[in-house]
Amino acid sequence: MKLKVIILLLVLTAPVLLWAWPQPGDPAPNISIPDTAWQTHTIPAEYRGHVIQLFFWQST
Known part of the structure; x- marks a missing residue:
């Protein structure tokens, strides 16, 4: 039963996320x-x- 609920929730939420x-x-x-x-x-x-070029670095 839990598996069916999880699958149902995934099927219902996947289109919203996509x-x-x-x-x-x-x-x-x-x-x-x-x-x-x-x-x-x-x-x-x-x-x-x-055209832009970004440089990311970390300094300590």
Whole structure:
């Protein structure tokens, strides 16, 4: 009985999760990232139409 309930829940929730997933052609969401001088940049809104290259590193 538990297995049937779990399978039923998976079958009912899978379409909702797949519908909410970004599809090809959807616009990218805006994200705000600080630079090394702590100035915030919004990507992709500020750089639409430009090629950007992001570097991520960790300092201790």
